[in-house]
Amino acid sequence: MRLVEIKRGTINDLVDLIDIGRKTFYETFAKDNSKENMKKYLEEGFSKDKVKAEINDPNSMFYLARIRNQVIGYLKLNFGQSQTEMNDESSLEIERIYVLKDLHGEGVGQKLYEKALEIAREKDVNYIWLGVWEKNPRAIRFYEKNGFVEFDKHIFRLGDDDQTDIMMRLKL
Secondary structure, eight states: OOOOEEEEOOGGGHHHHHHHHHHHHHHHHGGGSOHHHHHHHHHHHTOHHHHHHHHHOTTEEEEEEEETTEEEEEEEEEEGGGSSSOOOTTEEEEEEEEEOGGGTTTTHHHHHHHHHHHHHHHHTOSEEEEEEETTOHHHHHHHHHTTOEEEEEEEEEETTEEEEEEEEEEEO
């Protein structure tokens, strides 16, 4: 595997985070969603103001994966009240692990996941949880391989489409 560097994202990485967020989300989900819903989600979910607020949130963390200074993926973690659900002080949410499609299978997602595990241990949480789209078998297998188990489901809204996410957790 190529040398991948994982570093905490800061406000100086705002443009990189927006770019990698939009690109990887599009690569992952465009084929299964309408152009209108994708456009709406990408504009709203990765707007400059929204990502800036997330970077500045003390209960959220971003990590960027780079190869030779090129951003190839990222990780977003949430704690406490910044979690999208749960809001359990003894848990950490992995909101996003995304890697450029050309680098799937190269171990980049695993490195980002290992960073999440390291942060979870530093924060001394009891478990890590996440939501993964039921139509994303590759991601579901990735999390199962890492010991996550399904515990619930929730609705994720993409544009005007309600989609079902499988909620998974790993007890530490």
